[in-house]
Amino acid sequence: MTITYPTLVGKVVKEVTFSDDEHWTVVAIEFDDGTRASFRHEASITFYDPEIATVKEGDLINHRRLQSRKVA
Numbered sequence: 528m529t530i531t532y533p534t535l536v537g538k539v540v541k542e543v544t545f546s547d548d549e550h551w552t553v554v555a556i557e558f559d560d561g562t563r564a565s566f567r568h569e570a571s572i573t574f575y576d577p578e579i580a581t582v583k584e585g586d587l588i589n590h591r592r593l594q595s596r597k598v599a
Contacts, residue, residue, distance in 0.1 A: 538558040540556055544557075551569065579593050
């Protein structure tokens, strides 16, 4: 299943945060216009070696591991 969010098309991402506690798993995306989209799930998600890559002609190249830091 694929879900799209037309309201978010064209927005510029400033920051993405992920949090997980006993009640919710949340992915929050903050945009440079001061808006935020939050996705709350009642599930546990584990990220294994998150990475970023360049898309070139439909292929992913230049894979690099994403650096992260904990937020208090």
